[in-house]
Amino acid sequence: QVKQKGRDGFTFYTQRFTDAARKKTEMESELHRAIAQNEMQLWYQPQFHLASEELIGMEALIRWIHPIKGMIPPDLFIPLAEESGLIVKIGEWVINRSCAQIRQWLDRNIAVPRIGINISGAELRQGDLLRTLSNALEQHQIPGQYLEIEITENFMMEDIEKAIKLIKELKNMGIEVAIDDFGTGYSSLSYLKSLPIRRLKIDKSFVIDIPKNTHDMAITKAIIAMGHSLDLEVIAEGVETREQQKFLHDNACNFGQGYLFCRPSTAENIERWLSKKE
Numbered sequence: 001q002v003k004q005k006g007r008d009g010f011t012f013y014t015q016r017f018t019d020a021a022r023k024k025t026e027m028e029s030e031l032h033r034a035i036a037q038n039e040m041q042l043w044y045q046p047q048f049h050l051a052s053e054e055l056i057g058m059e060a061l062i063r064w065i066h067p068i069k070g071m072i073p074p075d076l077f078i079p080l081a082e083e084s085g086l087i088v089k090i091g092e093w094v095i096n097r098s099c100a101q102i103r104q105w106l107d108r109n110i111a112v113p114r115i116g117i118n119i120s121g122a123e124l125r126q127g128d129l130l131r132t133l134s135n136a137l138e139q140h141q142i143p144g145q146y147l148e149i150e151i152t153e154n155f156m157m158e159d160i161e162k163a164i165k166l167i168k169e170l171k172n173m174g175i176e177v178a179i180d181d182f183g184t185g186y187s188s189l190s191y192l193k194s195l196p197i198r199r200l201k202i203d204k205s206f207v208i209d210i211p212k213n214t215h216d217m218a219i220t221k222a223i224i225a226m227g228h229s230l231d232l233e234v235i236a237e238g239v240e241t242r243e244q245q246k247f248l249h250d251n252a253c254n255f256g257q258g259y260l261f262c263r264p265s266t267a268e269n270i271e272r273w274l275s276k277k278e
Ligand code: C2E
Pocket: 045, 060, 061, 062, 073, 074, 075, 078, 091, 094, 118, 119, 120, 150, 180, 181, 204, 237, 238, 239, 240, 257, 258, 259, 260, 264
């Protein structure tokens, strides 16, 4: 009886396993196709100075527009792209698309702020970020001052010396660096002071439950205070309500990004919005 049960359990398990594995392989080959057939789009989300509400930057966020399934959010395919190594290709596309877009806007006299590009750890380990960036900047004839790179704290902590070297080289090119999703990783606070970064981005998981969650409020306040004491700028992501904006502003958070101000949107929509602002 026990044996019977075990065998069923095993069959069930392998069935589920092969289903998951097949789905993954399918998704992987779809990803290959998606890149080849230009199904990826780069959307942008504005970032604001909380005190003056002035536009200070935009984050570039990838979208996969699947011909049948519709829009697939990055959380569903970036991890897979990281595992399969495809992230390097995707990252190169994102960098080139951002630079091409900035060039296009500059050519049309549209005031474009600094654009933040997300770079995942896998990309940094496998690709040649500096070369990809300098090639793109040169090809599109734009200064590095138009770019910011968002890196998560876990990558920085993996190899501090390497991270410092990379950030210094980016800085030499005029490119700023922000630590993304700050507070969710395992960065050691004492190392933070040795990284020549410009900004901390408070992860949206801390912002989203303000003012309901008093612990999140305490953490958010602490991150802002610590950031400032290290001479870093602090930006909050996931600002959805006036109350959250007020709390962040009252606690001297510099910048904010979130649905309250603007949702991520296509280059066309953002361009319309940017041109109207002037
Ligand atoms: P992230 O870098 O932390 O990006 C912020 C995420 O918060 C975005 O999700 C954005 O759409 C979302 N967001 C912004 N404001 C609000 C708000 O008020 N409320 C809520 N609930 N969410 C808000 P998205 O676009 O789905 O991207 C998810 C993650 O995928 C990003 O997190 C980033 O880690 C990754 N990602 C996106 N684009 C790229 C890319 O081009 N390359 C790489 N390597 N990763 C990317």
